[in-house]
Amino acid sequence: MEQKIKLLLADDHQLVRKGFRALLEELEFVEIVGEAANGREVISLLRSGVRPQVALLDYEMPVMNGLEATVEIKRDYFGVKIIMLTMLQSKELVQEAVEKGVSGFLFKNTSLEELSDAIRRVAAGDTYFSSEVALTLLKQAPNPDTPLLALLSERETEILKLVAQGLSSAEIGRQLFISPRTVDTHRNNIIHKLDVPGIAGLVQFAVRNKLI
Amino acid sequence: MEQKIKLLLADDHQLVRKGFRALLEELEFVEIVGEAANGREVISLLRSGVRPQVALLDYEMPVMNGLEATVEIKRDYFGVKIIMLTMLQSKELVQEAVEKGVSGFLFKNTSLEELSDAIRRVAAGDTYFSSEVALTLLKQAPNPDTPLLALLSERETEILKLVAQGLSSAEIGRQLFISPRTVDTHRNNIIHKLDVPGIAGLVQFAVRNKLI
DNA sequence: ATTGGGCTACGCAGATATGCGTATTTTCAG
DNA sequence: CTGAAAATACGCATATCTGCGTAGCCCAAT
Numbered sequence: 001m002e003q004k005i006k007l008l009l010a011d012d013h014q015l016v017r018k019g020f021r022a023l024l025e026e027l028e029f030v031e032i033v034g035e036a037a038n039g040r041e042v043i044s045l046l047r048s049g050v051r052p053q054v055a056l057l058d059y060e061m062p063v064m065n066g067l068e069a070t071v072e073i074k075r076d077y078f079g080v081k082i083i084m085l086t087m088l089q090s091k092e093l094v095q096e097a098v099e100k101g102v103s104g105f106l107f108k109n110t111s112l113e114e115l116s117d118a119i120r121r122v123a124a125g126d127t128y129f130s131s132e133v134a135l136t137l138l139k140q141a142p143n144p145d146t147p148l149l150a151l152l153s154e155r156e157t158e159i160l161k162l163v164a165q166g167l168s169s170a171e172i173g174r175q176l177f178i179s180p181r182t183v184d185t186h187r188n189n190i191i192h193k194l195d196v197p198g199i200a201g202l203v204q205f206a207v208r209n210k211l212i
Numbered sequence: 213m214e215q216k217i218k219l220l221l222a223d224d225h226q227l228v229r230k231g232f233r234a235l236l237e238e239l240e241f242v243e244i245v246g247e248a249a250n251g252r253e254v255i256s257l258l259r260s261g262v263r264p265q266v267a268l269l270d271y272e273m274p275v276m277n278g279l280e281a282t283v284e285i286k287r288d289y290f291g292v293k294i295i296m297l298t299m300l301q302s303k304e305l306v307q308e309a310v311e312k313g314v315s316g317f318l319f320k321n322t323s324l325e326e327l328s329d330a331i332r333r334v335a336a337g338d339t340y341f342s343s344e345v346a347l348t349l350l351k352q353a354p355n356p357d358t359p360l361l362a363l364l365s366e367r368e369t370e371i372l373k374l375v376a377q378g379l380s381s382a383e384i385g386r387q388l389f390i391s392p393r394t395v396d397t398h399r400n401n402i403i404h405k406l407d408v409p410g411i412a413g414l415v416q417f418a419v420r421n422k423l424i
Numbered sequence: 425a426t427t428g429g430g431c432t433a434c435g436c437a438g439a440t441a442t443g444c445g446t447a448t449t450t451t452c453a454g
Numbered sequence: 455c456t457g458a459a460a461a462t463a464c465g466c467a468t469a470t471c472t473g474c475g476t477a478g479c480c481c482a483a484t
Contacts, residue, residue, distance in 0.1 A: 098350055105346075117329060121343075129346035131339045134317075137349040138310055153460060164416070166409030168440065180440095182462050188442065197378030198441075198470095203415035204376070204424070212416070365430060380470065392470095394432055400472065410440095411471080 004031035005123040008052035010042050010069070011085075012061040020056070027116055039064025039072070046077050053079075053123050054103075059086035059093065067093075067100060074101040081122045089136045094129075104128040107136075149209055151193045157211070159186045163199065164206035216243035217335040220264035222254050222281070223297075224273040232268070239328055251276025251284070258289050265291075265335050266315075271298035271305065279305075279312060286313040293334045301348045306341075316340040319348075361421055363405045369423070371398045375411065376418035 007030050011017040017035055024030050034050045036042040038061040055073065057066035064072075066084050073080050083104035084097045094105055103122040106115065110130055118128040152160065162172045169187065173180035191198065194205055206212050219242050223229040229247055236242050246262045248254040250273040267285065269278035276284075282294050295316035296309045306317055315334040318327065322342055330340040364372065374384045381399065385392035403410065406417055418424050 094346075095350055098347070104343075127343045127347065129341075129343045131316075131333075131341045134306075134341035134346040134349060135310070135339065137346060138307055155461060164412055166412035166416075170440085178461085179463055181464055184441075185463075186461080188444095191442085199411050200376055200378035200415045203412045204378075204419060207416060207419040367431065382470085390431085391433055393434055396471075397433075398431085400474095403472085 005029055005054060005119060006031055006033045006052045007119065008032075008034040008036065008042065008045065008050065008055040008080075010036040010039070010055065010061065010066070011058040012037050016058075023112055023115075024119075027119075030119060038062050039066065039069030042069050043072055043076075046073065046080070051077075051080075054081045054083060054119055056083050056085060056119070059084055059088065059097075067097060070097065070100045070102055081125075083118055083122055083128070089132070091137055094133055094137060105133050106130045107132050148194055148205075152190060156186055156190050156193075159183060160190055160202060160206055161211050163187055163190075164203045164212050217241055217266060217331060218243055218245045218264045219331065220244075220246040220248065220254065220257065220262065220267040220292075222248040222251070222267065222273065222278070223270040224249050228270075235324055235327075236331075239331075242331060250274050251278060251281030254281050255284055255288075258285065258292070263292075266293045266295060266331055268295050268297060268331070271296055271300065271309075279309060282309065282312045282314055293337075295330055295334055295340070301344070303349055306345055306349060317345050318342045319344050360406055360417075364402060368398055368402050368405075371395060372402055372414060372418055373423050375399055375402075376415045376424050 007024065009017055009020055009024070009032055011020065014037070017037070021032055021035070024032060033052050034045045036045055039057070040063045042055060042057065043064070057069055059066040061069075066086070070082050070084070073082060081103040082101070083106065084102045085106050085108055086093060087108045089107060097105055104118045104127060106118055106128075107130060110132070114130055118130070121128040149157070158176070159172060162175065167175070169180040169183040172183045176183070187202075190202065194201065196202060196205055219236065221229055221232055221236070221244055223232065226249070229249070233244055233247070236244060245264050246257045248257055251269070252275045254267060254269065255276070267281075269281055271278040273281075278296050278298070282296070285292050285294060293315040294313070295318065296314045297318050297320060298305060299320045301319060309317055316330045316339060318330055318340075319342060322344070326342055330342070333340040361369075370388070371384060374387065379387070381392040381395040384395045388395070399414070402414065406413065408414060408417055
């Protein structure tokens with residue numbers, strides 16, 4: 001560790017910011033070169049010549065949040081790596097942050113150890129996403145209307161799948177060896193049970209519940 | 213680090229296994245208590261009394277792969293934490309592994325530093341997923357048929373959205389101040405451009421491309 | 425100036441879905 | 455055994471979609 005890592009700290013809560021500073025100052029390999037209370041201040045510091053290797057940005061900040069700041073930084077000061085920090089466990093936020101070019105992403109309940117690792121990795125040009133981030137990405141996927149889905153009988157679920165695939169009653173009837181009228185009945189029962197507007201609603205439901 | 217972390221190593225390629233052993237033996241805080249060439253051997257070792265804190269399992273193994281082994285281990289030897297290692301960057305695999313109870317997940321192109329961190333964290337009861345894993349989870353999400361989507365004109369896209377929401381031609385016509393027949397024409401053009409089977413296909417396409 | 429694409433609109437026949445009933449058989453739990 | 459729920463099936467009127475054609479208007483590119 002021949003050279004300290006130059007770091008910029010941004011969080012709108014002064015107490016939090018000072019707390020981070022205190023923690024980070026215990027790490028002998030980082031040097032805090034600036035503090036900001038919002039994205040706008042981060043940009044100002046950069047404009048005035050401050051050159052951190054890593055910017056630790058809170059997402060929730062007034063005036064200009066961490067994501068907006070990221071966009072500007074990546075456009076005008078590409079070399080500055082960014083670690084985003086947030087309280088929100090949101091998949092969409094992570095997704096967007098990665099698209100905007102952040103190198104690291106942590107939730108605020110992380111450990112100092114992890115923060116330290118993240119700073120080192122990111123300064124070295126790597127990316128760093130905490131395990132909690134990965135778990136969040138996995139968890140937020142499912143959104144099943146299980147209660148509604150439970151309303152349907154087996155046969156109805158079967159027919160729902162086929163309808164959602166674009167088959168007509170006649171085709172479904174042939175495939176299941178039942179009368180197309182029966183298929184009609186089932187389809188209509190399903191539409192009423194789920195209270196959706198016709199076939200379009202059925203397909204939407206099926207897709208959302210990963211039936212197809 | 214008062215006590216070494218007891219580790220079990222499983223990989224079907226002897227060379228790889230020995231390589232890992234060599235690397236891990238350089239870490240003063242791990243002690244390798246066993247080696248296995250497949251999941252079955254891992255179970256045998258556990259049955260014969262070997263008690264690692266952490267099992268480092270390759271996913272790709274003959275006879276019994278890492279995932280299958282995980283299920284058995286978690287059922288019969290719950291205290292043994294598992295780190296899964298694989299060459300495959302597959303979201304589904306990560307998902308399944310987490311469901312089966314692994315504590316860590318790494319791709320084989322990882323650094324020794326990361327492996328070392330992973331072992332420590334997992335032994336401490338945490339979870340550890342490498343940044344590459346997080347990125348894989350993000351990347352594999354999008355599946356847009358952008359080329360197909362580009363085929364559609366603005367107006368068509370607009371109508372596609374409304375159709376997918378379950379509105380009839382008449383309703384759409386009223387909303388856009390055009391004749392329902394025009395809506396028909398657009399809808400049919402879209403169906404042919406995308407080559408999908410009717411409304412069901414349209415809705416599927418719309419959902420997949422996040423138009424709704 | 426001509427061409428081409430997109431948007432608009434209409435007609436018409438046949439297919440399909442939708443709404444509302446009715447009814448028989450099967451299945452399964454009380 | 456008995457009643458409820460599910461699965462099966464049919465009828466019928468109406469609404470809607472689908473396929474195939476035609477056609478005028480506007481605008482941008484050639």
